[in-house]
Amino acid sequence: MAKILLVDDAAFMRMMEKDTLLKNGYSDIYEASDGADAVEKYDEIHPDLVIMDITMPNMDGLEALKTIRAKDANAVIVMCSAMGQEAMVIDALKSGAKDFIVKPFKPDRLLKTVTTLLG
DSSP: OOEEEEEOSOHHHHHHHHHHHHHTTOOEEEEESSHHHHHHHHHHHOOSEEEEESSOSSSOHHHHHHHHHHHOTTOOEEEEEETTOHHHHHHHHHTTOSEEEEESOOHHHHHHHHHHHHO
16 A cells, blocks of 8 residues: 655645545555655655645745655655745756645545556
């Protein structure tokens, strides 16, 4: 079973993502509340997929993305961003993100991305 790490400073966003994944057969799910926590958890659990918000306190998603990719060039990371953050999305893709999801998103969009990347 694929390990998935959800990273967002908003607990309700992590809960929505987790609910969607659990309802669709993904059960090995971990959570982090900011970029620094994400880097630490990534090192501990080596998830198959990371779904990460861009705007967070302590360490933002872009910095966490770059830190994780520097350690593991094969890391599969999807960034989440609010509308109007096109420059950040472009930076994320250039830094190695595999995809991005614009918030607020529909559960189908999240699932399509997860199943595409995990097979």
